[in-house]
Amino acid sequence: MDSTNQQSYQVASPEAPAPTSLSQEMDSRGEAQQAAAPKAISDSSPTVVEGTDETEILECLRSGQVWMVNSRRRNGLILYKSFHAEFAGPGAAVGGFFDQDCQRVIPVGKLSLILPETHKDRQNAYLIRRQWIKLTQQFTDQSVPLQRAQMILNQFETYFDRETIARIPDEAFAMLVGVLPYSVRMVKRTPGKLNVKVKT
Numbered sequence: 001m002d003s004t005n006q007q008s009y010q011v012a013s014p015e016a017p018a019p020t021s022l023s024q025e026m027d028s029r030g031e032a033q034q035a036a037a038p039k040a041i042s043d044s045s046p047t048v049v050e051g052t053d054e055t056e057i058l059e060c061l062r063s064g065q066v067w068m069v070n071s072r073r074r075n076g077l078i079l080y081k082s083f084h085a086e087f088a089g090p091g092a093a094v095g096g097f098f099d100q101d102c103q104r105v106i107p108v109g110k111l112s113l114i115l116p117e118t119h120k121d122r123q124n125a126y127l128i129r130r131q132w133i134k135l136t137q138q139f140t141d142q143s144v145p146l147q148r149a150q151m152i153l154n155q156f157e158t159y160f161d162r163e164t165i166a167r168i169p170d171e172a173f174a175m176l177v178g179v180l181p182y183s184v185r186m187v188k189r190t191p192g193k194l195n196v197k198v199k200t
Contacts, residue, residue, distance in 0.1 A: 093125035
């Protein structure tokens with residue numbers, strides 16, 4: 001290795017330890033982004049967003065501000081990305097830099113977004129968002145599409161009533177677990193639990 005190559009590598013200094021978890025990494029990135037492009041909340045900015053107006057919700061998400069799905073309600077937000085969808089349930093962080101690519105949203109239940117009051121609230125919201133993503137990932141690990149569709153529907157049925165679930169399009173469930181909307185419709189038509197045999 002010659003001296004020019006050695007100089008191009010940077011070694012992390014002991015004063016700035018590397019993040020030990022994904023939540024710390026996201027938080028440090030969020031802080032850096034806010035420092036680069038400050039978006040201070042004025043007194044006239046809302047601290048709570050409620051309702052089902054998709055345009056207003058998208059504006060909040062794209063503002064760069066970190067919001068949190070109200071943890072005291074049975075509500076959530078399905079976030080459409082380019083090739084998949086994510087569900088942010090009660091307590092999860094939304095907005096900030098990681099939802100800038102959000103193309104569409106579907107509010108689930110009586111949606112309420114609030115601004116985290118403290119740094120710790122924001123950190124907890126990041127962790128909860130990550131837990132919701134991991135839960136959905138467990139469903140996508142199933143190789144049989146009908147099983148994935150059944151699992152996501154079962155999960156939503158534990159949190160929300162039938163009326164709320166009926167308002168969510170099949171396409172949204174399908175994008176959450178990477179199946180075709182047809183698979184979701186097939187599972188919805190099947191009364192009771194779906195019994196799918198998996199080839200080994």
